[in-house]
Amino acid sequence: MSGTLALASTIAEMDRDTLRTLVARRRPQAAGTIADPIGLAAELLRADSIARAILPLERECLRALLIFAAHPGAVDSDTVGRLTALGLVGFEADAPAPLAEVTSAVTEALTAAGIDPAALTETDAAAAASGTSGADRAPGSHDTSTWYSPALTAVGQAAESLRVLALRPGKLNRNGTVAVASLRFLADATSIDVDSVSRIVTALGHAGLTSPRSDEQLLVVSASAADWLAHDNRDRWLALAAATLAAMPGALRTTLAASGGDLAAAASAIPHRFPLLPAAELTAATSFVAVAEQLGLTVGGVLSPPAERLLADDHTAAGELVARDTPEVAPGVYVQPDLSVVVPGPLDPADEAKLGAISRPEQIGVAATRRISEASLAEGLEQGITPDAARALFERISLTGIPQPLEYLLATRAERIGDLLVDEHDGDAGRTRITVSRPELAETLLVDRSLQHLQLTRPASTAEDAAAGTPIRLYSRLRADHVVSALTDARYQPTTAAALSGATRGAPGASSAYSLDTAAIPVVDVSPATGATPITDAHVALVERVYLAARAEPGTGEFTRRLELAMRDRSPVLVTAEARGQERTFRLLPVSVANGRLRATDQDAGVERTLPVNTITAVEPS
Known part of the structure; x- marks a missing residue:
């Protein structure tokens, strides 16, 4: 009970912006049912909510929480302020106060992680040195001048992968990851190993060049892919690099600042600096290091010169380095x-x-x-x-x-253009029509065992067409795209009606009519979101309700919150009221607090009492 009241007091004193930040960080799950500081405090002190809040904390913050629980004055005010903003510190008797629920959760989590909480509260020299393994390296001692080779390779791999995905979208698993079968197909189509393809697909996602279609479980190229491909390799790399660095996991970004630009060393230091970080986030940091190495953002784990400039938000300097270190457009092939x-x-x-x-x-x-x-x-x-x-x-x-x-x-x-023309058909004969220019080719298709599943048929009337030298028409009940794939796999060379139409229009001047936007990347616009909303509408409404509720009874907040908590818990409290110079204490079960009055049941006298809130001088547990 005391923990809830202490945290509710902290919440009640927050302004809208601070309260909004707290809700955005903690993301209470029962947003629609919370109406006041007591309700929000109770939600934030749930065991699962506290666990989510402490898992990403640095070692020093966890240590501060334990020290604060035993000696509140031993922790500096800045650290207390940061922990208060996270909803991990309460407020009692006009001073910050530890929350027993938080202290218990931290102790249990550290013990489960194999860390002695008592030892953590002592001076931790290792913690101070955490993440600094790369800082001892002398500037320039690690050669990163070869960054451009993996960078240009990655750009070529990304462009090739985009073109393949545009023609054949990838399949997604139910958890949103790309299916292994799709990665293997992409690797085979681009002559890139599967691990590299996986990292390239990750970078494309960071840059917004691919988008998941969750309803169809497909990974498609986004509307911005054609624009990216229309740029030269330098601008392509800068876009990929900036987007990837922006997606760096928070724990890795924090640790990198103390690692002297050594991203690999920073990733190695994360388990010590963030001892409760979930395994999935540790894996994400390790995976990011691999993606950065493939893109040329790092060389041997150390940030490359243009990556350092991009991290410093100096895109102009990064562009100058890229222009200096990468080759111009080749004169030909x-x-x-x-x-x-x-x-x-x-x-x-x-x-x-x-x-x-x-x-x-x-x-x-x-x-x-x-x-x-x-x-x-x-x-x-x-x-x-x-x-x-x-x-x-x-x-x-x-x-x-x-x-x-x-x-x-x-x-x-x-x-041979037009030898095998495949198009859709709307009729009883089948869903797909195959127009064959030569009778002997039609006979071959009908007896080819590798095409038996197409169930090709030839209407009797086509015999007359063959005798007259006109094209022969075969039909299949499968879709046109299935028929094209089967014919291609059997080493025939089918042409779709759309492709033939374009070829006819383009010859002989097709090269001048070719459009990068329409031919190279037929994109699917899935309207991806350009930015994430900090908190949902339900959380915004929660902030407003809690903020207004905290100011509904100015000057009586502490007693009101104690009474509200008793109502929530349906537990009696000892209420002391003063009137005309006399004080009386009642054992009451609060029913409601409204319009400046408390309505409660006097369990000892068996009557209902109504007391003005401004006469209450104390509310104590029964």
């Missing part, structure tokens, strides 16, 4: 007779997008290697890149011309 393409450096974003549409990556880095194949050209056609447009691209950017094998591949691909 080297196309080899084996259909591999060596990309010696960053390309113009539009050229990169077109090359990415018609080739697959084999190695992504400062210099990259890609490969062209019939399958990649078919995929490019689906995105609006015709063989003629591809030829025009290579004529312009290839420093080795167009080798004969590539010319042959482009020519044969152009001849």
Whole structure:
């Protein structure tokens, strides 16, 4: 009871902004049922609420709470103020007071974590040294000059991953994480190892370039992805880096300040500095270090020069360092007779997008290697890149011309456009129609065992079409996208009606009509939130109710809160009232306090009494 009253007294003295901050930090779960300081204090002193509040506290704050419980005057006022703002310190007899519930929770949590609470209250030299393992390193002793290599590699990996996700969104687990199967598919499609893909997907999420569609359990590219891809590699990296640093876990950010810029050392120091931090948050800090290393934010765990500038919010200086250390746009690519393409450096974003549409990556880095194949050209056609447009691209950017094998591949691909045309069909024959230009190809499709699940059918009327030399139509009851996937997997080269339409319009000038925004990244706008609301509407309403309730009876707050607590607990109290110079004490069960009057049941006399609140001189436990 005393703990609730002491905390209620603290809450009652808070102004709106302070009260709002407390509610935002503690997030009381029963927001809709809290109407006054007593109700909020009781909620904040629940065991689970206290546990949530103390888990992220630093070692010194936990130590201060234990010392304050035994010797309130031994803790400095600034520390007491911080703990009061968290709802962990009460107010009694015009002075800050410890809360027994908080002290008990801290003691139990430390013991469960294997820490002796008594030892913690003693001078803890190790705590003072916590997180400083990197501070002893002399400035410049760790070489971070190679940061640009992982940085440019990560940008290339991020761009490639975005293009794949745009064409095939990732699957999400029920807890919101990306499914392992999707990560493996993305790794295979981009020639990046699974662990690296996972870290890149994390960075894309931090930058808002991907968005979860929880209703469909899909990870899709966001509306801002096309804009990001339209920038050069320098601006892309700055955007990824700034967003990732902004997402640094709070415990890691706090510890980093004492680590001399050594992010890895800061992560290692977290378990000591934050002894009650949950395992999930420790894992998050470790994972962040791995993401930072892959992005070139750190080299060997130590912050790179541009990352230091970004953390200091000096984006101009960071941009200057990036411009100094990274290469300019490459003059072109080297196309080899084996259909591999060596990309010696960053390309113009539009050229990169077109090359990415018609080739697959084999190695992504400062210099990259890609490969062209019939399958990649078919995929490019689906995105609006015709063989003629591809030829025009290579004529312009290839420093080795167009080798004969590539010319042959482009020519044969152009001849076969429309051989297999797949589109949706609204009729009894099936959901999908496949228009085949050659009779022998149609016969092959009908007897191909790998396509049996499509249940292809050919109406009798198509025999006459074959005899007349007109295209043959086959039908399937599966959806068009399933049919296209099956044909592609069986090494046929289907074309959708939409792609053929675009190819017809684009030839021979398709290269000039190609649009980065429409062809390279067909984004799904899921309208992601641009910022999180500090507290919910229910919590805002709670703040207002508690604030007004605390000021409903000015000058009688302490007695009123004691009576309200007795009403909540349905417990009798000893109420002393003075009138006409005489004092009397009653053992009462409070019923209501309204309009300046207490209405209560006198359990000893068996009557109901009404007393003016301003005559009450004491309220004590019964």
